[in-house]
Amino acid sequence: MGHPISMSPMTTPLRKDAARNWDRIVAVARALVDQDIPLQLNDVASRAGVGVGTVYRHFATPEALLETVATSCLEALAAHGQQALADTDPWRALEGFLFRTVEAQVTDASLAPVAAAATDTLPRTTELKRALQSVGTALLDRARDAGAVRRDLAAADLVPLMCGIAYAVNVHGGTPADRIDTAHRYLATLLEGLRATPQHA
Amino acid sequence: MGHPISMSPMTTPLRKDAARNWDRIVAVARALVDQDIPLQLNDVASRAGVGVGTVYRHFATPEALLETVATSCLEALAAHGQQALADTDPWRALEGFLFRTVEAQVTDASLAPVAAAATDTLPRTTELKRALQSVGTALLDRARDAGAVRRDLAAADLVPLMCGIAYAVNVHGGTPADRIDTAHRYLATLLEGLRATPQHA
DNA sequence: CCCTAAGCGGATAGATCATCCGATTGTGTG
């Protein structure tokens, strides 16, 4: 699957047992994140049935493990971003992309902290975040050129705003279904404000 | 100043040395919060020049200490809320109140965690939060009755949204001045969306 | 089959947290 080496072909492949342990650890971490249990590496080790040293060797910090867990989700977002760029309607493209982004953050607890972190542990995370940022910038610029969004919001505001919405949803709370609904309402409201406001012209 | 007993007249006053230590501890905590240093009670004790036991006796948990630090700020907000209720323009009143709220959260690091916490440690905090909530509800209802805000946002959304904005500002980062500016931009955008949107009628 | 290096795993040192209790000090009383 998604072992580190699958991204960097220059590294010697992991030994079979190492790969197995890597999978176990990430699977356990995924489960913990889904249950909102904080990632403590000692704990992960015992749950995965491996030694503490093994976990620390693969992932130097809880953040590194969390980023690994988040990777697939980030990749899916980036992929959708590419599709959005192909949409001919600039506003619809931006709107759809942002909806997916918040929905992902609200659905997957691993995403929010990774998105909000100023500095990344893994190069892969940096790479993916950069890609997402550039897609967002492109979509926003296009929408702005089309006169569809107000001019005082910059590309650098997109990530913070999406994180803010996700955070607000968490504060609001509720069942998973509620949360998605809340996320939609909040984002819809924000987008209404994001639109260029012709009534002020 | 604001010792616990000043709010509950039924309790015997603190002994002189106890009051002095209480002040020292809160002052140190205030300073730590302002420097974004996490509140660790052992650490607070040594910085305040008191024993660990003393700190733990006054504040059972870091949250209790944080809530105490935040109290004066919450009181100021509640006071402003009362003034806002006196404003005859429903929209302006709501807008002003919300601006103050985010500004406070962005300015004072003790506020955000206290506002976002689902459950309070101190009764006083619960009381103040309830008061703020009811002011917010009143302002929102009034604005809605005046047809000034969209109907699909409830009073229960106000706190989460304000926390979300503050969080977004933190993710965005920058100097204190930048942060206040960012907060204003974000809130202005959100408020634009919060307004009733007549062009959809 | 054997050798080597990659990988394993847990004992353990180090840091942090929170409690408990003997020593100290403020305060009301005679």
Add this chain to the structure above:
DNA sequence: CACACAATCGGATGATCTATCCGCTTAGGG
């Protein structure tokens, strides 16, 4: 003022959590 007693102090201490190090095991090429 001297005393008694209760309130408060403070840090030694045990519990918990974090992360490293190193002797043992095992995969996999020759």
